[in-house]
């Protein structure tokens with residue numbers, strides 16, 4: 001089987017030449033030169049108001065549209081089913097406001113104890129409108145979601161379940177189609193945060209059968225933007241949050257007062273070029289659609305990342321670190337994120353030592369504060385998180401493990 005050519009991959013990312021081992025990718029990845037080029041091209045050549053008939057405006061319109069279409073294809077959605085906006089957090093807060101008019105006091109929303117707060121706080125705030133919030137909890141030892149508890153929480157009063165496709169700390173990938181099936185059976189909607197999943201596995205919103213899906217592009221080698229997907233009918237029914245004259249079928253604008261970042265929408269074209277360059281370089285089986293080519297490229301990425309993550313996990317297990325999560329669900333996959341705590345040691349001290357060895361890494365609760373609390377860990381000190389990206393190579397892992405050996409020594 002073809003394996004990922006990391007030397008080629010690394011050439012595409014200018015900052016990787018700085019001599020540091022970068023493993024804070026779950027916080028945000030570097031961007032490849034293709035994204036930098038397309039963003040710079042937009043800003044140097046077409047930073048004008050789009051939608052007019054003069055030449056630079058026509059080109060600006062085309063570049064923005066091309067970026068948006070590619071991001072829809074990225075997740076196998078149609079272009080009028082996505083909103084390109086500033087962040088996942090902003091998308092969830094805005095959609096909670098756009099949907100709340102469909103709920104009545106006493107209706108229930110389920111949020112998890114495992115999610116990043118982005119897919120929790122916005123829903124919890126609907127309590128002030130009379131909604132009842134139920135919490136789907138984690139196992140206190142492992143941090144895994146207690147699947148059996150969902151059956152007890154779901155009822156005909158449930159209107160929406162907000163949950164993560166993959167935890168940004170516990171790295172467990174949830175079986176979204178199986179969960180969506182259960183949730184739809186009581187007539188509730190699914191609102192899935194794919195931010196920690198999308199950098200590592202291909203997303204197909206149609207196959208997932210989720211009602212809403214949201215993820216941040218800056219964790220997938222893209223600009224600091226995020227994509228919201230919703231099933232078309234649901235987006236059309238949800239309330240306009242923008243000016244009164246924006247029509248209900250203009251989903252790109254009705255949920256985004258102020259509109260998108262034009263230069264970053266154009267920069268998304270570079271994401272398409274980058275992933276297609278990977279596909280071409282590895283001579284993978286051709287396909288007509290970007291989404292199908294991406295799925296093939298992701299197979300190489302996932303296999304490469306899983307191999308590196310396993311090496312790191314084995315090392316940490318041998319050192320008696322407490323690794324959060326990393327228990328496959330019925331989905332079977334784990335993201336290459338290894339978050340750990342060493343009993344009796346401060347995460348801050350471990351990270352300081354790693355930073356001395358030029359390992360770019362941090363420690364925190366990573367805004368999955370409820371999960372960290374449930375595990376009995378300190379929010380301030382949190383866990384050390386190794387978040388791999390596909391541009392990490394064996395050399396990175398070797399340097400990381402040598403540094404870890406000294407830091408834990």
Ligand SMILES: Cc1ncc(COP(=O)(O)O)c(C=O)c1O
Nearest residue numbers: 087088089116118168195196216
């Ligand atoms: C799983 C997860 N969801 C949501 C977010 C928030 O993303 P954004 O910064 O785009 O709001 C993060 C950021 O760390 C995350 O890891």
